[in-house]
Amino acid sequence: MTRLLLATRNAKKLAELRRILERAGVSGVAVVGLADVPEFPEAPETGATFEENALAKARDAAKATGLPAVADDSGLAVDALNGMPGVLSARWAGRHGDDRANLELVxxxxxxxxxxxxxxxxxxxxxxxTPSGAETVVRGEWRGTLTREPRGTHGFGYDPIFVPEGETRTSAELTPEEKDAASHRGRALRALLPCLEELTI
Structure with a gap:
């Protein structure tokens, strides 16, 4: 069984990657999170792009643990705000992770x-x-429009104000399964599947 480190403490992200691997029929990979490995210093997210931040996190995790590591960086790009908040999505209102303040500011x-x-x-x-130094970076995008009022209780971050293309519900009103099938993170993680399958060979 190959241990794969997902460089996060977010239980929802861990569950999502496990579901995606299971649905794709990838066996022989055990997904673990940062809480399952010895602590190591995590560099701050200072990249100008999502790709730079994801790669820096994955490199740190692979180097510190000797495990193949996956990391992601994600956020909301608003057309009328020239693509912002972008990489600043989690701290748009000034404090990292204050979902409500970030959403209300947007x-x-x-x-x-x-x-x-x-x-x-x-x-x-x-x-x-991977521990051998192989690096793969992929990107997933999920287009939609923004509501004027938050709706729904699922998900986190900007989910309550984001209506995906072809939907009338916000992503916070979708079931976890519906969100996995369509979301930006689901798309990016599925794009990594061929590389993740190679880890079991």
Missing amino acids: LGQLADVPDERRGAAFVCAAALV
Whole structure:
């Protein structure tokens, strides 16, 4: 059994990768998180792009643990805000991880933007780094529009204000299975599947 480190303490992300591997029929890979390995210093996210941040996190994790490591960096790119908050999504309102404040700041910034110009995309870059030094970086995007009021209780971050293309519900109103099938993170992780399958050979 190959241990694969997903460089996160987010239980929802761990469960998502496990579900994706299971659905794809990839056996022989045991996904573990940062809580399952000895602690190591984690570099701050200072990259200008999602790809830079994901790769830096995966490199740190693989080097510190000797395990193949996957890391992701994701966020919301709003058309009317020139692609912001982007890599600053988790700390847009100033404090890292204050989902409600971040979401309300974006809604405030878009208050005067008409419905037809409220396009946005969730973006996720995922990186796989192996102990041998092989590196793969992929990107997933999920297009949609932003509502004027939050709706739904599933998910986290900006999910309550994001309506995916072809949907009337926000991503916070989708089931976890529906979200996995369509989301930016699901798309990026599925793009890594061929490389993850090679780990079992």
